[in-house]
Amino acid sequence: xxxxxxILVLGAIAAAFAVGSVVMASLTxxxxxxxxxxxxxxxxxxxxxxxxGGGRFPIKYYLTAMLFIVFDIEIVFLYPxxxxxxxxxxxxxxxxxxxxxTVFVAYAYVWRRGGLEWD
Amino acid sequence: MSxxxxxxxxxxxxxxxxxxxxxQEIVFLLVGVLVxxxxxxxxxxxxxxxxxxxLVVALGGLAVEFLLLTAEFVAWVQVLVYLGSVVVxxxxxxxxxxxxxxxxxxxxxxxxxxxxxVGAASAATLVTLVVDAFRSSWxxxxxxxxxxxxTGEFLFSHWVLPFEALSVLLLAALVxxxxxxxxxxxxxxxxxxxxxxxxxxxxxx
Numbered sequence: 060x061x062x063x064x065x066i067l068v069l070g071a072i073a074a075a076f077a078v079g080s081v082v083m084a085s086l087t088x089x090x091x092x093x094x095x096x097x098x099x100x101x102x103x104x105x106x107x108x109x110x111x112g113g114g115r116f117p118i119k120y121y122l123t124a125m126l127f128i129v130f131d132i133e134i135v136f137l138y139p140x141x142x143x144x145x146x147x148x149x150x151x152x153x154x155x156x157x158x159x160x161t162v163f164v165a166y167a168y169v170w171r172r173g174g175l176e177w178d
Numbered sequence: 179m180s181x182x183x184x185x186x187x188x189x190x191x192x193x194x195x196x197x198x199x200x201x202q203e204i205v206f207l208l209v210g211v212l213v214x215x216x217x218x219x220x221x222x223x224x225x226x227x228x229x230x231x232x233l234v235v236a237l238g239g240l241a242v243e244f245l246l247l248t249a250e251f252v253a254w255v256q257v258l259v260y261l262g263s264v265v266v267x268x269x270x271x272x273x274x275x276x277x278x279x280x281x282x283x284x285x286x287x288x289x290x291x292x293x294x295x296v297g298a299a300s301a302a303t304l305v306t307l308v309v310d311a312f313r314s315s316w317x318x319x320x321x322x323x324x325x326x327x328x329t330g331e332f333l334f335s336h337w338v339l340p341f342e343a344l345s346v347l348l349l350a351a352l353v354x355x356x357x358x359x360x361x362x363x364x365x366x367x368x369x370x371x372x373x374x375x376x377x378x379x380x381x382x383x
Contacts, residue, residue: 063245116273118359124270125355128263129348135255136341139330146327151334154341161345165352172356 122174133162202319206246213239221293230268237261247317249324 099106140147140155147154169175199207213236220232237260244253317323333341 116270118274121267121270121274122355122359124263124267125352128259128267129352131259131263132344132348135259136333136344139251139326140334141330142326143328143330143334146331147334154334154338157342158345161342162348165349168349169352169356172360174356174360 119177122169126169126174129162129165133159202246206243209239209242209246213243226272227269230265230272233268234261234265237265244324247324248319249329251326251329252324 101107136158137155140151144151216232216235216239220229220236223229223232237256241253241256241261244250244256322328
């Protein structure tokens with residue numbers, strides 16, 4: 060637990076620096092506004108106007124997020140399995156193979172249904 | 179659980195007391211209060227994006243709780259899977275549907291009393307269960323109770339069936355996502371992001 064003390068300190072320093080910079084800038088900096096400065100910042104490109112009805116995103120993103128989450132969970136379980144593999148032996152191996160096989164069925168299904176193609 | 183307690187090396191109850199909490203216990207309680215507050219705001223706010231962000235606070239607080247219990251692996255899984263993926267999925271869900279940015283009047287429903295009753299009942303059940311199960315047991319947090327090795331050994335030898343059932347759940351989730359996001363039948367693909375076109379088309383058929 061004590062290993063996290065330096066991380067906490069680092070986080071506190073980072074937060075203090077961020078808040079301090081914003082406060083100092085608002086106190087000491089000159090304020091000369093123009094139209095470009097007041098526009099929403101979109102990585103340097105011209106901000107695109109919001110479509111009527113509050114723009115929506117293609118459903119493809121949902122599938123991508125779902126794919127990510129499923130395989131994220133699969134990989135997360137591999138980690139404690141690998142760490143305690145010695146103690147689990149052949150039983151653990153079969154267990155994990157069954158698990159991966161089932162998730163692989165999901166992968167094959169997505170692949171066949173064209174879920175991995177963007178267009 | 180008894181294996182875990184034995185592995186953790188339980189102390190005699192007489193050595194500990196509720197009246198002299200350690201700093202770790204106090205922080206645990208404080209973070210718990212924070213998690214509870216964030217969770218309540220998350221389900222009562224009428225701004226859907228705010229609800230998702232309060233969910234981040236609640237889930238992140240839970241990760242801190244796991245860390246305080248020295249269960250490092252579980253804590254970082256909480257951060258990776260819940261903060262990293264589930265909340266992203268919730269936000270994607272908001273962007274994909276016609277959920278308005280800002281206040282949504284239909285985020286409220288007349289089911290609040292029923293939801294409150296169900297929530298209170300399940301909370302009471304869980305509290306009774308946990309208090310009854312761990313009434314006088316203390317887990318020595320300086321021991322290896324929360325290490326990844328112990329978690330793995332425990333998970334893969336005592337919780338085999340839930341673990342294998344999880345793979346089926348993941349399969350179902352992916353199949354469901356495909357079915358929802360891909361138009362079936364005549365080969366026409368759904369226009370990106372235009373769920374309404376898909377729905378009306380299906381209705382016409």
